[in-house]
Amino acid sequence: MVNQEIKQKIIEIIEKYKREKEKLVMVLLDVQKLTEFNYIDREWVNIIAEELDIPYTKVYDVLTFYSMFSTKPRGKYIIEICKSAPCHVNKSKEVVAIFEEVLGIKMGETTEDKIFTLQYTSCIGACDISPAVKIGEKVYGNLTKEKIIEIIKEYRGV
Numbered sequence: 001m002v003n004q005e006i007k008q009k010i011i012e013i014i015e016k017y018k019r020e021k022e023k024l025v026m027v028l029l030d031v032q033k034l035t036e037f038n039y040i041d042r043e044w045v046n047i048i049a050e051e052l053d054i055p056y057t058k059v060y061d062v063l064t065f066y067s068m069f070s071t072k073p074r075g076k077y078i079i080e081i082c083k084s085a086p087c088h089v090n091k092s093k094e095v096v097a098i099f100e101e102v103l104g105i106k107m108g109e110t111t112e113d114k115i116f117t118l119q120y121t122s123c124i125g126a127c128d129i130s131p132a133v134k135i136g137e138k139v140y141g142n143l144t145k146e147k148i149i150e151i152i153k154e155y156r157g158v
Contacts, residue, residue, distance in 0.1 A: 002046075006034060008012060010044060010051070024059065027052070028063060031048065036114075039069075067122075076114060076115050077138050079135050080121035080124070091131060102145075103118065104153055115155065126141050
């Protein structure tokens with residue numbers, strides 16, 4: 001059973017986009033922000049499909065196609081590590097290893113405190129400062145272990 005408050009918020013988001021089917025990605029982005037866990041519950045997909053009058057499978061296909069969406073709870077902050085060629089050449093694997101060490105998780109996992117999730121992403125357009133990561137809308141580059149530790153402390157409020 002879907003929480004009525006969540007359902008109402010989803011409907012408000014859909015109305016914000018004037019129920020335009022073409023705005024599905026925008027709707028999904030906003031719906032994903034409804035909780036601090038950065039995901040879209042499968043029951044919410046039903047509401048979106050019904051309200052936009054499109055098949056459930058179409059909504060679910062879009063939801064599972066893009067890496068920015070998730071159907072399972074993730075951390076409050078998603079750390080997206082670029083896996084493009086320039087970042088790879090500039091040692092993004094070392095950056096991954098540092099984040100895994102500092103956070104105590106592996107790629108694709110979420111920290112126990114539900115603050116961070118590590119995941120790969122395609123190019124974020126920061127080749128000039130590669131290897132680069134994106135947390136929310138903020139991009140970080142020219143990363144060292146010290147810089148990564150400071151970034152994590154900043155998000156933890158330490």
